[in-house]
Amino acid sequence: MNSRRDFLQKITASAIAFTVFPHTGVAGKEATERPYDGPVLRVAIMGLGSYGTRVAEAMQSCKKAKLVGVISGTPSKIKDWQQKYNIPEKNCYNYENFDKIKDNPDIDAVYVITPNALHHPQVIRVAKAGKHVICEKPMALNAKEGQEMVGACKKANVKLLVGYRMHFEPHTLEVIRMRNAGEFGKILFFQGLCGFRIGDPTQWRLNRQLAGGGSLMDIGIYALNGARYMIGEDPVWVTAQETKTDHQKFKEGVDETIQFQLGFPGGAVASCLSTYSMNNLDKFFLNGEKGFAEMQPSTGYGPIKGRTNKGELKQPIVVHQTLQMEEMAGIILEGKQPVVPVDGEEGVRDLKVMDAIYEAAKSGKKIALKL
Amino acid sequence: MNSRRDFLQKITASAIAFTVFPHTGVAGKEATERPYDGPVLRVAIMGLGSYGTRVAEAMQSCKKAKLVGVISGTPSKIKDWQQKYNIPEKNCYNYENFDKIKDNPDIDAVYVITPNALHHPQVIRVAKAGKHVICEKPMALNAKEGQEMVGACKKANVKLLVGYRMHFEPHTLEVIRMRNAGEFGKILFFQGLCGFRIGDPTQWRLNRQLAGGGSLMDIGIYALNGARYMIGEDPVWVTAQETKTDHQKFKEGVDETIQFQLGFPGGAVASCLSTYSMNNLDKFFLNGEKGFAEMQPSTGYGPIKGRTNKGELKQPIVVHQTLQMEEMAGIILEGKQPVVPVDGEEGVRDLKVMDAIYEAAKSGKKIALKL
Numbered sequence: 001m002n003s004r005r006d007f008l009q010k011i012t013a014s015a016i017a018f019t020v021f022p023h024t025g026v027a028g029k030e031a032t033e034r035p036y037d038g039p040v041l042r043v044a045i046m047g048l049g050s051y052g053t054r055v056a057e058a059m060q061s062c063k064k065a066k067l068v069g070v071i072s073g074t075p076s077k078i079k080d081w082q083q084k085y086n087i088p089e090k091n092c093y094n095y096e097n098f099d100k101i102k103d104n105p106d107i108d109a110v111y112v113i114t115p116n117a118l119h120h121p122q123v124i125r126v127a128k129a130g131k132h133v134i135c136e137k138p139m140a141l142n143a144k145e146g147q148e149m150v151g152a153c154k155k156a157n158v159k160l161l162v163g164y165r166m167h168f169e170p171h172t173l174e175v176i177r178m179r180n181a182g183e184f185g186k187i188l189f190f191q192g193l194c195g196f197r198i199g200d201p202t203q204w205r206l207n208r209q210l211a212g213g214g215s216l217m218d219i220g221i222y223a224l225n226g227a228r229y230m231i232g233e234d235p236v237w238v239t240a241q242e243t244k245t246d247h248q249k250f251k252e253g254v255d256e257t258i259q260f261q262l263g264f265p266g267g268a269v270a271s272c273l274s275t276y277s278m279n280n281l282d283k284f285f286l287n288g289e290k291g292f293a294e295m296q297p298s299t300g301y302g303p304i305k306g307r308t309n310k311g312e313l314k315q316p317i318v319v320h321q322t323l324q325m326e327e328m329a330g331i332i333l334e335g336k337q338p339v340v341p342v343d344g345e346e347g348v349r350d351l352k353v354m355d356a357i358y359e360a361a362k363s364g365k366k367i368a369l370k371l
Numbered sequence: 372m373n374s375r376r377d378f379l380q381k382i383t384a385s386a387i388a389f390t391v392f393p394h395t396g397v398a399g400k401e402a403t404e405r406p407y408d409g410p411v412l413r414v415a416i417m418g419l420g421s422y423g424t425r426v427a428e429a430m431q432s433c434k435k436a437k438l439v440g441v442i443s444g445t446p447s448k449i450k451d452w453q454q455k456y457n458i459p460e461k462n463c464y465n466y467e468n469f470d471k472i473k474d475n476p477d478i479d480a481v482y483v484i485t486p487n488a489l490h491h492p493q494v495i496r497v498a499k500a501g502k503h504v505i506c507e508k509p510m511a512l513n514a515k516e517g518q519e520m521v522g523a524c525k526k527a528n529v530k531l532l533v534g535y536r537m538h539f540e541p542h543t544l545e546v547i548r549m550r551n552a553g554e555f556g557k558i559l560f561f562q563g564l565c566g567f568r569i570g571d572p573t574q575w576r577l578n579r580q581l582a583g584g585g586s587l588m589d590i591g592i593y594a595l596n597g598a599r600y601m602i603g604e605d606p607v608w609v610t611a612q613e614t615k616t617d618h619q620k621f622k623e624g625v626d627e628t629i630q631f632q633l634g635f636p637g638g639a640v641a642s643c644l645s646t647y648s649m650n651n652l653d654k655f656f657l658n659g660e661k662g663f664a665e666m667q668p669s670t671g672y673g674p675i676k677g678r679t680n681k682g683e684l685k686q687p688i689v690v691h692q693t694l695q696m697e698e699m700a701g702i703i704l705e706g707k708q709p710v711v712p713v714d715g716e717e718g719v720r721d722l723k724v725m726d727a728i729y730e731a732a733k734s735g736k737k738i739a740l741k742l
Contacts (some may be wrong), residue, residue: 011637020450046731100395145677188628188646188648189644189649189652191562191564191644191647193562193656197660208505213687218381239610241610241632241633241634241640241737243638243640245638255638257559259632259642261612261630261632263612263614267614267616269612269614269628269630269644271630271642271644273560273562273640273642275559275560277559278559278658278660279559279658279660279663281560283656285564285650287649287650289568289649289650292650322591364737365735366612366735
């Protein structure tokens with residue numbers, strides 16, 4: 001056994017129990033000493049790229065979730081992961097044979113972390129194999145695909161969750177708590193600026209076939225989803241404008257920069273920016289009649305920083321993916337209910353807005369929405 | 372003579388000379404001791420409301436500009452001002468008789484600080500009376516009116532300036548200097564959030580007849596103008612969305628909240644918010660390939676605060692209206708050229724964008740612009 005990993009796992013699990021879930025009544029010291037003996041979600045990761053690696057590392061500190069399998073098209077990566085994470089040969093699959101996971105009683109769930117365009121067929125195959133699915137954002141390329149995935153998981157009686165790590169992030173949840181408690185008054189405005197300067201032009205994110213789109217699919221979805229969870233309503237209209245300055249790098253169907261605006265039933269409006277051509281834009285601003293919240297970074301891997309009209313936000317700093325997997329294990333294994341949904345239906349709502357943004361950008365029209 | 376006023380005038384004038392115009396080579400101490408004996412712009416203020424009062428107070432610290440006359444419809448206000456500012460009876464006018472200012476050799480210029488809808492006829496009357504005109508923002512209700520005002524002033528051979536106080540503000544000018552020096556790289560994005568929660572529903576700003584519009588005319592114009600001077604280009608397209616939550620307070624033709632987006636020839640985009648229903652929104656954000664500038668407050672009366680990728684902006688804190696009147700006197704009397712234009716043509720450019728924003732909000736269409 002890897003003692004360093006066990007050590008980290010122990011202390012981080014207790015840190016989470018102590019700082020993030022104080023309501024459990026588990027005191028820090030006591031938790032460290034008491035080994036976890038509850039149910040564990042045994043997870044296979046599909047797609048061993050950089051984000052898959054990040055999730056795998058973060059899961060080493062989970063108590064309720066454990067990396068037990070891999071699915072990859074690259075045999076050398078599988079070997080590396082087997083060695084690093086003690087994964088038995090029988091839990092390793094490739095993209096041709098992973099339907100056989102159906103017959104593997106040692107895997108409970110598959111976390112799909114592949115290029116966007118592959119999510120739809122892969123999630124449906126995992127569902128048909130009878131395993132729970134966690135799927136990275138965006139869940140699919142459009143709402144129709146998303147709906148089919150939700151349907152397939154329902155039919156197979158497996159849970160479908162979307163990798164909304166921010167829905168568990170403590171600063172974010174504190175802002176949502178304050179909003180729900182009326183501390184900002186009536187919500188009037190949300191601004192989300194999300195973007196980065198994308199590098200290597202040959203990566204899958206810039207390949208229409210694999211990415212399905214451009215910045216909006218990849219990073220703009222944080223502003224879109226953020227508008228919904230920060231305002232706490234679903235938008236009723238959307239307008240959008242696309243700007244492309246580099247037609248070489250951003251080919252047909254791959255959006256470089258999209259501005260979009262959302263209108264909400266309560267009268268609030270949102271103004272968002274999604275871009276692949278600006279350095280590290282990661283800012284949220286929520287404005288109400290009585291107060292505000294500012295977050296920057298707002299959705300990066302952390303630490304998230306922010307302040308409200310009442311002062312600096314001082315929530316615990318967590319590893320997003322550790323907390324996400326811990327909580328998702330709780331949802332799948334214990335039927336826990338998150339404050340902000342992370343299920344397939346939530347993913348479909350984002351996709352409906354995303355569809356409307358692309359339609360608005362193309363047509364120049366204001367698109368009415370009913371989520 | 373009012374010795375306190377003279378004292379303040381002396382020290383502030385020298386402070387401006389020393390801190391804001393170091394290139395004049397006038398040392399602080401020397402300037403304090405050497406009385407100003409250059410030309411002075413003798414100004415009458417038209418409209419003695421709260422902003423007129425602010426300008427009058429600020430002008431007490433000017434060396435090149437002096438308040439010498441008033442134009443008002445309220446005799447009691449005229450009396451108060453006469454007493455307070457030592458204004459002779461012969462320099463006092465009302466809205467019926469102010470054309471007679473033509474025959475008054477002791478007034479050089481009139482600063483029009485009246486409700487928006489009145490600017491057009493009043494500026495034209497002042498021009499016909501042969502006096503230079505400074506006109507508050509927005510210069511007029513639309514570009515057509517603005518163009519007529521520019522034409523009238525040209526014909527009368529008088530100067531027409533618009534009250535763009537930010538065009539002289541040191542933090543703002545430093546950001547413009549850095550941008551021009553390439554310190555932010557290629558400019559990609561500007562965001563301007565400008566608004567406040569408007570109070571008294573009976574004020575002229577909420578009266579369509581006097582205001583000509585709503586928040587966009589009054590406060591949104593700062594974001595519009597800011598987008599132009601921060602990016603350093605004129606927009607080529609505009610889109611806009613209007614939202615009204617309070618139809619009682621914001622009647623037909625008086626906009627409560629407008630979001631607008633601008634596209635620029637160099638590929639930059641701007642995302643702006645103009646509102647009468649949110650508390651003190653006063654934020655600018657300029658983003659380039661290599662750096663950024665953030666300002667908050669960005670256009671309020673000050674002190675302006677900001678930071679760039681190189682650190683906090685630490686320009687001198689000035690009284691905006693003092694500096695503006697000092698510089699405008701220099702423009703009118705000495706032909707000085709400001710870094711960012713403040714003439715009538717500049718005002719018309721803003722009005723063309725404003726016209727397009729209203730058109731875009733109404734039609735839902737992207738409006739092409741050529742300024």
